[in-house]
Amino acid sequence: MNTMMGLINLEHEHHYFHELTYFRNGASIPFAGRYRMIDFPLSNMTNSNIKEVAIFTRNKYRSLMDHLGTGEHWELDRRNGGLFILPPDWNDPSDISKGDLQFFHNNRDYFERGKSSYVLISGSQFITNSNYKAAFKLHLERNADITLVSTQVESLKKEHEPYCRIDADEDGWVRDITNDKKNPQVFTGVYIINKDLLMDLVDECIAHHQGDFFTAAIQENQSKLKIQTYQNEGYSAFINSIESFYRHNMNLLKEENYLDLFYKQPFIRTKVSNHPPVTYREKAMVKRSIIADGCVVDGEVNSSVVFRGVTVESGAVIKDSIIMQNCVIEEGVYLENVILDKDVHVTAGQKLIGSKNKPYAVAKRQVVTT
Amino acid sequence: MKECIGMLLAGGEGKRLGALTNNIAKPAVPFGGKYRIIDFTLSNCANSGIDTLGVLTQYSPLELNKHIGNGKPWDMDRQNGGVTILPPYTAKHGGDWYSGTADAIHKNIHFIDQYDPEYVLVISGDHIYQMDYQKLLDHHKQSKADATISVVPVPWEEASRFGILNTTDQSRIYEFDEKPEHPQSNLASMGIYMFTWKKLRSYLMEDAKQGSSSHDFGKDIIPAMLSDNCRMYAYRFEGYWKDVGTVQSYWEANMDLLDEDWSLSLNNKKWRVSTNDSNFPPQYFGTNAVVKHSLVKSGCWVNGTVISSVLFKDVEVDSNSLIQKSILHPGVKVSKNCILERVIVMENIVIPEGTNIRIGKEEEPLVVDQQLITEMFPLVGGEVV
Numbered sequence: 103m104n105t106m107m108g109l110i111n112l113e114h115e116h117h118y119f120h121e122l123t124y125f126r127n128g129a130s131i132p133f134a135g136r137y138r139m140i141d142f143p144l145s146n147m148t149n150s151n152i153k154e155v156a157i158f159t160r161n162k163y164r165s166l167m168d169h170l171g172t173g174e175h176w177e178l179d180r181r182n183g184g185l186f187i188l189p190p191d192w193n194d195p196s197d198i199s200k201g202d203l204q205f206f207h208n209n210r211d212y213f214e215r216g217k218s219s220y221v222l223i224s225g226s227q228f229i230t231n232s233n234y235k236a237a238f239k240l241h242l243e244r245n246a247d248i249t250l251v252s253t254q255v256e257s258l259k260k261e262h263e264p265y266c267r268i269d270a271d272e273d274g275w276v277r278d279i280t281n282d283k284k285n286p287q288v289f290t291g292v293y294i295i296n297k298d299l300l301m302d303l304v305d306e307c308i309a310h311h312q313g314d315f316f317t318a319a320i321q322e323n324q325s326k327l328k329i330q331t332y333q334n335e336g337y338s339a340f341i342n343s344i345e346s347f348y349r350h351n352m353n354l355l356k357e358e359n360y361l362d363l364f365y366k367q368p369f370i371r372t373k374v375s376n377h378p379p380v381t382y383r384e385k386a387m388v389k390r391s392i393i394a395d396g397c398v399v400d401g402e403v404n405s406s407v408v409f410r411g412v413t414v415e416s417g418a419v420i421k422d423s424i425i426m427q428n429c430v431i432e433e434g435v436y437l438e439n440v441i442l443d444k445d446v447h448v449t450a451g452q453k454l455i456g457s458k459n460k461p462y463a464v465a466k467r468q469v470v471t472t
Numbered sequence: 473m474k475e476c477i478g479m480l481l482a483g484g485e486g487k488r489l490g491a492l493t494n495n496i497a498k499p500a501v502p503f504g505g506k507y508r509i510i511d512f513t514l515s516n517c518a519n520s521g522i523d524t525l526g527v528l529t530q531y532s533p534l535e536l537n538k539h540i541g542n543g544k545p546w547d548m549d550r551q552n553g554g555v556t557i558l559p560p561y562t563a564k565h566g567g568d569w570y571s572g573t574a575d576a577i578h579k580n581i582h583f584i585d586q587y588d589p590e591y592v593l594v595i596s597g598d599h600i601y602q603m604d605y606q607k608l609l610d611h612h613k614q615s616k617a618d619a620t621i622s623v624v625p626v627p628w629e630e631a632s633r634f635g636i637l638n639t640t641d642q643s644r645i646y647e648f649d650e651k652p653e654h655p656q657s658n659l660a661s662m663g664i665y666m667f668t669w670k671k672l673r674s675y676l677m678e679d680a681k682q683g684s685s686s687h688d689f690g691k692d693i694i695p696a697m698l699s700d701n702c703r704m705y706a707y708r709f710e711g712y713w714k715d716v717g718t719v720q721s722y723w724e725a726n727m728d729l730l731d732e733d734w735s736l737s738l739n740n741k742k743w744r745v746s747t748n749d750s751n752f753p754p755q756y757f758g759t760n761a762v763v764k765h766s767l768v769k770s771g772c773w774v775n776g777t778v779i780s781s782v783l784f785k786d787v788e789v790d791s792n793s794l795i796q797k798s799i800l801h802p803g804v805k806v807s808k809n810c811i812l813e814r815v816i817v818m819e820n821i822v823i824p825e826g827t828n829i830r831i832g833k834e835e836e837p838l839v840v841d842q843q844l845i846t847e848m849f850p851l852v853g854g855e856v857v
Contacts, residue, residue: 135754136770175751357758364753374749376545378738379505379769379783381730386764394754395506395770398739408754 106238106294107183107218108147108155110140113202114314115225116264118343121465122443126165129157129226131347132426132444134354134364135394135409137372138169139341142231143224143292145370148176150233152222154183156212158205160190175373186212201313206304213297221300225291229350230338231363231370234292237332240274241294246330248299248320250276251292253334261346262288266321268331276329279321290334293320337362348441348461351407351424355390377410385416401431409444422458446470474553474587476609476666478522479580481573482510482597483530488718491818491841497529499597500536501722502801502819504729504738505767505782507747508539509716510597514555515745518546520605522593524553526583528576530560530569545746558583572687578676584669592672594665594689600725601662601713602736602743608666611707618671618702619694621645622664624713634660635690637706645704648694659706662713665689671702711735723816723837726782726799730765738767752785760791776806798837815840824849 110129117128129140140157147155155178159166166187172178173185188209199207206213213221220241222234234251241249252268267285269278279289303319312318320327337359339350354360364370377396382388387402396411401418409427414420418431423440425431432450439456443466448454452470456462464470486498493501499510510527517525525548529536542548543555558580560569570576577584577594584592591612593605603622612620623637631652638647638657649655675693679685685692697704712735716722729738738745752771757763762777771786776793784802789795793810803820806812810823814831817823817840827848831838838844 357756360753360756369751369753371751374751376744376746376749378745379767380755381732381739382763382766382768384765388757388763389761390759391757392754393757393768396739 104220104238104242105218106150106152106220106222106234107213107216107297108144108152109221109223110143110147110155110157110226111202111205111223111315112157112159112226113205114316115227116342117227118345119347120344121463122344122347122441123162124465125162127159127162128342129159130163130166130169132409133229133341133347134351135392135407136375137370138166139226139229140166140169141370141372142229143226144170144176144178145368145372146230146233147222147224148178148371149368150222150235150238153178153180154186154216154218156186156188156209158188158202158209163187163189169373171373176371183216188212198311199308200311202315203304203307203312206315207308210301213301216297219297220294221297222292222294227340227342228290228292228338229341229363230290230334230336231366232334232336232338233368234294237334238294240330240332244274244330245328247296247328249294249330249332250279251290251294251332251334252287253290253338255286255288258283258286258288259346261340261342264342265289265291265340270331274331274333276324276331279324279329287331288340290338290340292334336366344441344461344463345459348424348439352405352422354392354407355405360392375410383416386414401433401435415450424461440464443467474524474589476522476591476593476605477524477553477584477587477589478517478526478593478595478605479577479584480510480513480517480525480527480595480597481576482527482536483533483570483576484596484598485531486598486717489716489722490719491839491843492719492722492816493532494841495532496535497531497533498716500532500539501716502784503600503716503722504726504745505769505784506749507745508536509600510536510539511745511747512600512602513595513597514540514546514548515743515747516595516601516603516605517593518548518746519743520603522605523548523550524587524589525555526558526580527555527597528558528570528580530576533557533559539748541748545748553587556583572685572692573689574676574679574685574693575687577672578680578687581673581676584673589669592667592669594667596663598717599663599713599715600736601709601711602740602745603664603709603711603713605664605666608664608707611705612666612668615643615705616703617666617705618668619697620666620705620707621694622662622666622709623659623706624662624709624711625658626660628655628658631655631658631660637661639706643706643708645698645706648690648698650690659708661690662709663690663715664709665694666707671697718836719816719839720836723799723814727780727797729767729782730780750785758791776810812840814838818842821845 178185266289381398383400386399394410399414400416401414406423411428415433418435421438426444430447436453441463445467447469449471482499486493548555636649714725755772758775761774765780768783769785773788775791776789782799788805790808796813799816801819806823807825810827814837
């Protein structure tokens with residue numbers, strides 16, 4: 103049977119997360135109450151029957167490794183296959199590779215030992231709940247070298263700018279991969295490639311001193327390759343800045359988006375916690391919000407996303423905001439258009455107001471006081 | 473060798489819980505929005521540093537076995553010790569069901585002996601409380617006891633419903649009074665026993681030979697030890713403790729969680745109750761939602777009003793519906809325009825639109841199962857069309 107192995111390549115991901123990435127890389131940014139960005143590609147892979155996944159990560163990966171652990175929450179703690187977190191380990195003195203090719207070169211074993219003949223490669227900034235079984239089927243049927251997953255974007259925004267655009271014929275054969283900002287057919291960063299071809303292209307790139315695999319091996323080589331495109335359907339989002347992060351969290355408060363992303367089986371998985379159910383006290387008022395386990399709420403929460411273990415004391419008001427894990431919001435606090443990273447403590451009576459386009463972000467573990 | 477290992481009795485049927493235990497053992501009945509009853513004792517063991525535990529199962533054990541699994545949620549997936557499920561078995565000499573609590577332990581003496589423990593803690597999986605068994609063990613060692621029974625003071629007027637222990641001023645037990653008409657003390661046995669293993673072992677062997685014995689700790693072993701003048705002490709526990717043996721007390725114990733005091737708290741980080749967690753998304757509240765004085769678990773979707781209630785995972789409450797003083801088990805869907813008050817709705821039940829079930833204060837809360845819904849809505853067979 104034909105199978106795929108997975109690779110989440112975090113090298114060359116551009117982001118503008120500012121405060122949110124002081125202590126972590128983009129892939130481990132918390133999202134939607136209990137998830138991290140990496141949960142989406144990782145779950146989509148395991149939901150596509152992929153049983154081994156490698157992760158290329160260069161910087162600030164402590165939080166990422168803590169989150170992923172042994173991979174058990176994605177059923178990747180396996181005798182055969184499993185999860186391979188591959189931080190930098192440049193041990194080859196003759197190594198002349200650069201960029202993500204350095205990762206490919208130094209981790210050839212991962213690909214060579216894997217029994218699969220196909221590799222599904224993804225980044226961490228495309229958020230969706232879909233499995234890639236259909237894309238793989240198409241890849242095999244069309245006998246393609248590479249299949250690029252793309253999505254039709256209704257309204258193009260700044261967050262789409264870093265992504266290539268795809269120009270394909272009616273059979274889905276790719277005519278051109280461009281940087282044309284007006285083309286709404288956006289490449290999601292997810293693609294399937296034949297493993298032998300991948301290794302050949304890696305060698306070729308290194309031989310020519312290239313530093314970015316996708317650009318050098320695929321985009322600039324497209325005329326020599328049989329490239330298909332597969333259209334991803336359903337709710338999706340590109341997140342690479344504070345602004346897009348905030349907006350897409352808020353978008354999930356629309357019922358249909360939340361249902362499409364999180365209530366469609368199989369579920370997106372994440373690290374499971376041991377938090378109790380949410381405790382609502384007498385003065386709680388909650389509307390149009392997403393609340394995760396372990397919170398204790400006695401105040402007002404309106405149109406907000408609240409992560410696990412947050413305390414909202416009586417008289418506090420949280421509006422259009424994102425409150426991450428274990429924050430404490432004391433009595434009488436007012437928050438509007440605010441992002442609080444983990445463990446932030448807002449003392450009684452404080453007022454923080456940001457704007458929709460520029461939400462006020464507070465970095466991890468800060469105490470907001472007079 | 474282990475100093476102390478635990479034996480957890482979890483084979484009971486819990487007849488008085490009615491439909492709640494139709495298909496599952498009492499310790500596996502869902503409790504507190506996320507847990508099963510047995511999680512409280514399992515977590516007590518884990519938090520007290522007891523890492524070797526035998527769980528004795530008999531009645532409808534499927535859910536229970538699945539729930540405990542390899543013991544991972546309680547950090548009991550150990551190479552040496554950990555949790556072991558002990559069902560009744562057959563062997564060369566034949567085999568039989570467990571005929572009583574003492575018989576269940578007796579049939580597993582070989583399990584206990586392999587750890588060569590000094591002390592054995594015997595507990596049951598159907599009580600709600602948070603207790604450090606290490607303190608009980610310390611008390612047991614200090615008083616050089618053969619057996620120590622944990623007791624809790626109960627209101628005098630209720631004392632005749634419990635097994636009452638009469639003690640000297642030094643808390644040495646001289647009499648055990650099962651449901652006394654005129655209680656001399658208000659110290660009720662919590663069904664938590666710490667034994668010096670050698671002593672218990674000999675009494676178990678002796679008891680097994682008695683054909684007339686009911687092989688029960690309360691009825692046979694404890695009285696036999698008392699009449700032999702063994703050193704038996706009471707350990708006084710202060711804090712919340714409840715036997716959830718009836719629908720009424722099951723409902724009350726759930727409601728008690730809503731007004732947590734620190735002796736029973738799900739939010740106490742120093743004494744977490746652990747369980748298998750699910751992978752449901754965070755709960756969602758719509759624009760019409762009202763929620764107060766309640767416990768709500770992830771995966772819930774609320775657009776109605778929820779007051780003083782406990783909602784397990786994946787529960788839906790549609791708009792214009794009111795849930796009050798009720799417990800909704802996992803997967804329950806409440807359609808529009810319903811009123812539920814003082815009811816317990818069992819797993820995956822769909823409450824059809826317009827259902828109105830209100831149980832008065834004086835009555836026992838009602839357990840709503842599929843049969844009841846089918847009777848109420850014969851035309852649609854309980855399914856929302």
